[in-house]
Amino acid sequence: MVRRVTLTDISREAGVGAATVSRALGDHPDVSAATRERVREVAQRLGYRPSVTARALRSGGYQTISAIVPDAEWGWWEPVVRAAFEAAAEAGFQLMVHPVAGAEGGVVAVIDGLVNVPTEGVIVIGTPDQHAVRQACDRISFPAVAIDDTSRNIRLPTVSPRNRMGAREVVQHLLSAGYRKIALGRAPTDGDPRWGEGLFIEERVAGYLDALEEAGISVDEDLIVGSADAWDESRTLWPELDALLTSGRRFDALFCIADLMAAPALRTLRAHGLRVPDDVAVAGFDDERAALLLDPQLTTSRQPYRAMGVTAVELLLRAIRDESVPVERHELETELIVRSST
Template identity: 35%
Template sequence: MVAQRRAPTLEEVAELAGVSRATVSRVVNGSSRVSPEAQAAVNAAIAQLGYVPNRAARSLVTRRTDTLVLIVHERPDTVFSDPFFASVLRGVNQALSPTDLQLVLLQAQGEAQRDRALRYVGNGHVDGVLLISLHGDDIMPTAISAAGVPLVMAGRLLTGGPLDYVDADNVGGARDAVRYLIAAGRRRLATVAGPGDMSVGVDRLRGYREAVREAGDQASAGRVAVGDFTEESGRRATTQLLADHPDLDAVFAASDLMALGALRALREAGRRVPEDVAVVGFDDAALAAYADPPLTTIRQPVELMGQEMVRLLLARIADPYADPTEVVLPTELVVRASA
């Protein structure tokens, strides 16, 4: 049996570098109170010995955990079926890959999970929080901020408030989608809107209404059914719209999954897409190009949103007292066969 090689110690690094143990500790923990010569000697010794700093000991000095948490405020079935969340997570991982930071994923659906997540954050387990999919006047942002933990959100707070967030141009994207439908000759539009307790739902409905009213179409502004960003909710909402407005000739759905549900409802009702009813979604998830017919949609840079959230969070950790930053990323119309 081959004996396992013992990990080098801080003392051995100090001896090889010809400096004190305290100097090695300062270099490892990023202190500026070390001469360039001593820092170079310590780094050379670390490389030669293959020394790996003890994370727990380091955290006692720096009060850092080198851990971020991504809290998703949605049901498990939504998180694992909606491509939006996977894309955000890819962006977050891409931004973290050059760093030594770890990522923890927590769900906070319901009061018990929310309270457990808040205890985890408040007990000093993480250096910062990425928060996704907030509903209504949830207390999480306020509670996290009150605990002094840096926070960045995906999407703005409905209630406003001075917090860092990253979002897509939901109003402008929805407006572009509807303007495209109107320019294509559609005159009896309807929308499957997102939840009214989420800023993304509110903003995309606002963009829809602004565009139809801009065209002098007050009637279409009232043709609204609400879904929850799932495919089934899109199917139900479109079925209801067809029952209430059988002459509609276009549907703008506030997410691609709801647009897929709209396509299914139209097919069940014997309506041809796009000949009878045009359909436009929002997201440009990978599944949009493989829909039947392929889905015209609004592309939002979801992976970039995840990357930008990490960038803002690291900046907030470095400077807790900086002014809040709001990043709104542009969207783009992608034309396919559904409209």
């Protein structure tokens, strides 16, 4: 984490006392205009952040951190934020939530705006570009933690689910139930800026392949079904899956790398007269609300939403206390949830 610029740093660089720096930044009348201008120029060049929170902490007031939530239609992050809020409160901190919500400049602009907010650090959820986030946080000397499974190259301490192991466990469940022709519904790893480098997609595909290999089942490339619009759960049909079924190819189970893909999968299977799970079992990944709203309800791998929120808060508070927090990925266990779709 980058060290916060202090009044002492500005004092040394500007060649005046720390008390003068404090008065200059606070518009005290006994500081000349020239000194005030020189001090402010040095403060800006060094990246000093006038911390409202620091003053509040000295007087026993606010202890606050922030969470930036992504600009996406589906709120998978809501239970993460709820858990983070509870963990922060238990540590005596408040948590403020800042939605990107189409803000011009995206998440970086939201971080830049935190310079005027009484907060001591930030949790960035679902960022597609950790490099830009790291730079933005460095500009205002902000400790930051990411909850992110899209980035291959991380620049922040990062909390993620164990996607590969979770997908492997779902496919192992299908295999243990006797299914052998298991299709994979996957999304492209490029073309959607919300999903960054698409690491979670690759890892879930790898988990599917791991399970088949361990069972001694050859991969049938024809049963790996792409989707040009994987995140639109409202579609009546999944065109690529519809084309596969129209060609006469059959399978006895389908693993979708995200729960949202299961909704058009179920509609497409029914359009071809196939019953779930009698003819084809269907499973997903995430265990977001869509998994419970489908008919039949969806077997899936549940992301460790609560644990991700709690772990992110713990890492951020360590950084705020100036403890060493390495830039590494903290992967948390998923949980297989078996429901009637399998």
